[in-house]
Amino acid sequence: MKNHNIQPLLQKNYLKAVSARGVYITDENGKRYLDGSSGPVACSLGHSHPALAEHFGKQLGKIQFVYRSQFGSEEAEQLAWQLARISPAEEYQHSFFVNSGSEATETALKIAIQYWQEQGKASKTLFITRQKSYHGITMGALGVSGHQLRRRQFERVLWGRPEKLKKDLEAAPLDQHLAELETIIHTTGAENIAGLLLEPVIGAAGTALVPPEGYYQSMKEICQKHELLFMADEVMTGLGRTGSWFGLDHWGTSADIATIGKSLGAGYAPLAATLVTDEILAPIRQGSGLIMSGHTYSGHPLSCAVASQVLTIIEKDNLLENARQMSGKLLQGLARIKDRFDFVQTVRGKGLLLGMELDPAVPGLQGKIIDRCFENGLLVYPSAGGQAGTDENGLLIAPPYIISGTETDALLEILDTSISQVAQSL
Numbered sequence: 483m484k485n486h487n488i489q490p491l492l493q494k495n496y497l498k499a500v501s502a503r504g505v506y507i508t509d510e511n512g513k514r515y516l517d518g519s520s521g522p523v524a525c526s527l528g529h530s531h532p533a534l535a536e537h538f539g540k541q542l543g544k545i546q547f548v549y550r551s552q553f554g555s556e557e558a559e560q561l562a563w564q565l566a567r568i569s570p571a572e573e574y575q576h577s578f579f580v581n582s583g584s585e586a587t588e589t590a591l592k593i594a595i596q597y598w599q600e601q602g603k604a605s606k607t608l609f610i611t612r613q614k615s616y617h618g619i620t621m622g623a624l625g626v627s628g629h630q631l632r633r634r635q636f637e638r639v640l641w642g643r644p645e646k647l648k649k650d651l652e653a654a655p656l657d658q659h660l661a662e663l664e665t666i667i668h669t670t671g672a673e674n675i676a677g678l679l680l681e682p683v684i685g686a687a688g689t690a691l692v693p694p695e696g697y698y699q700s701m702k703e704i705c706q707k708h709e710l711l712f713m714a715d716e717v718m719t720g721l722g723r724t725g726s727w728f729g730l731d732h733w734g735t736s737a738d739i740a741t742i743g744k745s746l747g748a749g750y751a752p753l754a755a756t757l758v759t760d761e762i763l764a765p766i767r768q769g770s771g772l773i774m775s776g777h778t779y780s781g782h783p784l785s786c787a788v789a790s791q792v793l794t795i796i797e798k799d800n801l802l803e804n805a806r807q808m809s810g811k812l813l814q815g816l817a818r819i820k821d822r823f824d825f826v827q828t829v830r831g832k833g834l835l836l837g838m839e840l841d842p843a844v845p846g847l848q849g850k851i852i853d854r855c856f857e858n859g860l861l862v863y864p865s866a867g868g869q870a871g872t873d874e875n876g877l878l879i880a881p882p883y884i885i886s887g888t889e890t891d892a893l894l895e896i897l898d899t900s901i902s903q904v905a906q907s908l
Contacts, residue, residue, distance in 0.1 A: 502529030505885050507861070515856070518893045519863035519880050523685060523718050523835065525749035526796070528882035533795055534750055534788065541787040550781045557786040564793050565757060568727045570736035574757035578773065579781040583717035583743030584618030586754040587679075589775045590739050591622055594676040594711050597762055600769035606676045610666055610710075613646040614871035616687040617679065617715050626679055629687040630872045644670035650869070651684075651693045659693075660700050667708050677711030677739070682729025683832055685718040689865040689876030690830050690837030698733040711762070717743040717754065718835065722796050722883055725806040725833030732832060738762055748792045751785035801883040805834045808890050812836055812879060815894035822898070823905055828867075836879045837865060843873035850904045851877065858903075860896040 489496055498510045505528050506514045520526060527534065541557075548555055562577040578593070580586050591609065598606035609626045611617065616629040624633055625641035633640060645666050649659050667675060678701065684691040705712040714737035719729030723745055730736055739762060743754030766773060779785075796802065809832070816829040816838060827841035840847055848864055855862050865876035881893060 504528045504530070505882050505889050513859065515859050515861050516889065516893055516896065517861050517881065518855075518897070519861050519878055520834075520882050521749055521861075522744070523723065523863060523878065523880045524744040524747075526722060526745040526801075526883050527748045527750075527792060528884045529749070531750075531795065531884075534791055537788065537791045538750075538784075541784050546784045547779075547782060549778070550776060555781065555783040555786065557783040557790065558781040561786045561790045561793075564790060565742075565755065568793070568797075569740075569757065570728060570731060573736055573759050574740060575760050576758045576763050578756040578758070578775070579786065580754050580756070580777055581752045581779050581782075581785075582618075583715075583741065583754050584620040584623045585777060586717060586741035586743055586756045587618040587623035587626070587715065588620055589756040589773075590679070590713060590741050591626065591676075592775045593756060593758060593762065593766070593773060594713065594739060596766055596770075596774065597711065598676055600765040603673070605673050608641075608644050608670060608675050609713075610644055610663070610670075610675060610678045611646055612680060612684070612687075613648045614651075614684050614688040614691065614866075615646070615679075615681060615715075616685065617681075618717075627687070628871065629866060630870070631866055631874065644675065651688075651691055651697075656694055656696055656700065659697060660704060663701065663704055667704070667710070672708040672710065675708075675710050677713045678705050679713040679715060681715045682719045682732070683724060683835055685835065685878065686863075686865050687871050688837075689828070689839045689867045690832070690835050690878060692830055692832060693733075695733075698730055699735050702735055702737075711738045713737050714740040716740050719832075721745040721793070722802050722805055723833055723835050723880070725802055725809055727802070729832070746789050746792065747785060748789075750792065751782075751788040752779075753782070753785040753789050796883065799884075804885075805883045808881070808885055808887070809833045809836070811887060811890050812881075812894070815890070815898075816879065819894070819898050819901060823901055825905075826901070831879075834880050834883060834885075837867075838877045838879065839867040840875040840877075841867075843868055843875035844908075845874075847904070847908075848874050848877065850907075851901055854900040854904050855897060858896050858900050860893060860900065862897070 613628040702712045720742040747753035820826045828839035863878040867876040
């Protein structure tokens with residue numbers, strides 16, 4: 483049968499998934515796959531959660547859609563209140579709902595630029611980010627990303643300034659990171675920079691790379707000194723993925739603007755958000771009175787109702803604690819795998835956002851391991867690594883928060899077997 487649906491690899495015939503429950507997905511042939519990556523690190527509650535199925539039915543009988551410039555909705559307001567309540571010191575009092583993490587980044591960039599414009603500082607339009615970073619696939623989000631594997635076809639039309647942070651987060655001492663940021667600010671001019679945008683734990687572009695202690699607190703202090711907004715891309719790390727509501731919680735700090743996605747809709751509804759403080763919204767409210775962003779489905783009531791239930795389930799079922807417990811179990815198992823294979827050099831991460839980096843970065847090795855895992859009934863997610871973040875040599879292990887100890891053992895067993903089988907063929 484001819485394929486009409488465009489999927490990533492145009493020459494590949496994809497198996498069709500026909501059902502899913504818990505941490506397992508079943509294909510058209512009846513084979514089960516343990517979802518060891520939560521899809522693209524999104525399905526935090528697993529699949530076909532009974533509490534969500536019931537909630538869907540109730541919401542469909544109430545209201546599904548209103549256009550955000552014509553009506554508000556109880557569902558969007560309820561979700562925004564919940565997000566404010568769980569945010570650090572309840573700082574994120576305002577939520578701008580969109581459909582994807584890329585859109586949340588676009589909105590964050592626009593809000594940051596507009597924040598300065600409303601105060602007569604229209605030259606502040608540039609953003610500092612890391613060389614190892616990924617903030618989304620739309621042109622603006624890709625422009626502030628450093629993920630070379632995803633940028634290279636579009637380099638000529640993407641933002642080219644300012645220089646990106648390149649210091650090795652694991653090898654360089656903290657003072658070198660701070661000096662690098664100060665140098666870029668001095669070279670570019672603080673009067674031209676709107677903000678600093680960073681992922682608390684680097685996912686797709688860094689294989690769960692974790693900055694050192696004190697890093698974010700110090701980066702925020704430099705931003706405040708030079709009048710830059712401190713911005714956090716929490717699309718992958720937010721809402722429990724690292725074992726805390728927000729990734730920056732691990733450093734005891736917070737951002738002026740934060741983006742969330744993935745685990746907000748948890749695979750049940752397309753939804754993301756840009757979160758801002760009172761201080762950020764105030765000059766826009768008092769000035770133009772309008773944030774120049776938004777989409778047809780922004781604040782979609784059905785999606786917001788689903789996300790509200792997602793947060794309720796995470797809290798009610800104490801899934802942050804389960805994420806922390808299973809993280810420890812996974813890390814121990816991944817460390818054992820690392821000890822067995824010379825080409826597995828690094829295991830790192832926080833909560834249920836864990837990574838394995840292969841070194842040396844043998845071309846094709848990452849793909850062989852991912853394919854063998856798939857053949858053996860395990861889904862893992864590819865990521866970039868290496869000194870420059872251009873090597874295709876990383877694997878992200880990020881199962882749903884609901885994963886049990888027995889299922890974690892099964893994940894580790896299939897992963898170990900798959901890597902062993904690939905190693906024997908080298």
